[in-house]
Amino acid sequence: MLSSLDRSRKSRSFLWLLLAVPLMFVAMGLWSLPAAAWLAPVFLLRFVRDQSTWRGCMIAALLLVVVSCAAWHGATGRFLQFPLPYVVGAALGLVAVLPYLIDRLLAARLSGPAATLVFPAAAVTVEFAASFGPFGTWSSAAYTQKNLALLQVTSVTGIWGVTFLLHWTASVANAVWEEGLMSPEIQWTAGLWAGLLAAMFVFGGARLAQDASSDAIPLATITGTHDASSFWDVRRQAESREAVRDSARAVQRDYLQRARRAARAGATLVSWPEAAVPVPHEDTAAFLDRARRLARKQEVYLAMGVNAFPRPDTDDQLENKVVWIGPGGTVRTEGLKTRLVPGEPGRAGTGTLPDVSAPAGTWSSVVCYDLDFPALIRQAGRQDVDLLVAPSNDWAAIAERHAHMARIRAIENGTSLLRPTSNGLTLATGPLGRTHARVNHFTSPEHLQMAHLPRRGKSTIYTALGDFFAWGCGLGLLVLTGSACFRLRLPLREAAAYSAFS
Secondary structure, eight states: OOOHHHHHHHHHHHHHHHHHHHHHHTTSSTTOOHHHHHHHHHHHHHHHHHSOHHHHHHHHHHHHHHHHHHHTTTTTTTTSOTTHHHHHHHHHHHHHTHHHHHHHHHGGGOOHHHHHHHHHHHHHHHHHHHTTSTTTTTTOGGGGOOOHHHHTTHHHHTTHHHHHHHHHHHHHHHHHHHHOSOSHHHHHHHHHHHHHHHHHHHHHHHHHHTOOOOOEEEEEEEOOSOOHHHHHHHHHHOSSHHHHHHHHHHHHHHHHHHHHHHHHTTOSEEEOOTTOEEEEGGGHHHHHHHHHHHHHHHTOEEEEEEEEEOOTTSOOOOEEEEEEEOTTSOEEEEEEOSSOOTTOOSOOOOSOOOOEEETTEEEEEOOGGGGGOHHHHHHHHHTTOSEEEOOEEOOGGGHHHHHHHHHHHHHHHTOEEEEOEESSEEEEEOTTOOEEEEEETTTOOOOEEEEEEESSOOOOHHHHHOSHHHHHHHHHHHHHHHHHHHHHHHHHHHHHHHHHHO
16 A cells, blocks of 8 residues: 555656656757756656656656657658658657666666666667667757757767766756755765766866867858759659750759859858759769869869769669869769668668868768768768768758757867758858858858868867767666666565575
């Protein structure tokens, strides 16, 4: 039988659930608020701990499924058709409840700082495991944070350090809630948490204060009314292959003309969005000849987002890639998009980033969705890439979130980022994530963006050690699980011994 105190606590816990619901709606998904991401887990964890294990977790799972479907609405664009977006949303909600279930099963069997580490270790482990799936790191709680000083920790731990801190805050807050600050163990744990939080901000502030580089290179991005979607709409309506080729050549001329104007304005490198320029197979040589002449005459680098499509009578696949041309007029290299969005047609790349050595530094490129996979982009840091060019094509619902995710990749790897984007946010950031230029496709009529980015990148610990922190959290969770199970068996053995001698 439950005591009156237990019944009161379980009833009162629904108040914490009511507080968690609105916070959860703005703590996850496409339009998250940074403060809500700190507060929402505090109240939801309090609710789950005050309920029986399965009842609390089942209610939390239901809440997170509903919130996830609403918060991620529109994230899949037109790649996934109904009901698949809601299936994905429900799956994200069920994954999100796992840290709460693990905490409910283990934390009560531990004490002191160890008890508070279960929840954050589980959160990082679950996020890290999910990052190997088809949607990469999209659901990471770390992307809710915008404070640039805090985000510098990603140069050491990757996004996993931010996720850990968010969830450890909730766990420590609940420990104080349950036992108060009179306990020496709680005082020590709270002090450890406060010290780590302060250290993160001091580290980030110091790193930002040292960013005084004035050596910069002029770069240009060009966007316009033509993008991958608009061309394929034309292609579907075209009556013949020749009409498709005529339409593609018109887009090619438009982008090359504007690239010429950007070069004359002083740009060292010119780039444009993902798949913005369609190139039929039979017109590849002619297009590249025009681009090579432009680069040679203007003495400019071109990093061209190209959508190369085959003849309809072949088995060849679409190629979504970046083609690099140097100021000497030679095709330096090209890089295919490695990570295709689920449902996106085309041939995927091998996962090796292209390398362009220039007098201004070492440059490389990826395409849009590639940026959502930290392990892939970590090549840029290992290759000492100074500038990463990432042609992209978004849609309104994901524009803000996706641009912010890209900025964090730059911080992790200490590289400047040039992200020309159609139907989204064109972004130019330095290696510490500072925004040097930003253009919103939906609100700005400006189709040429000039930016000056630092010539050299910065070395980072994350580049050298990779996801060591995430793996460490997984190992730590195993240790905590073993310790909790060992402590559970001790009373059982004592009870068995007592029965044997009684």
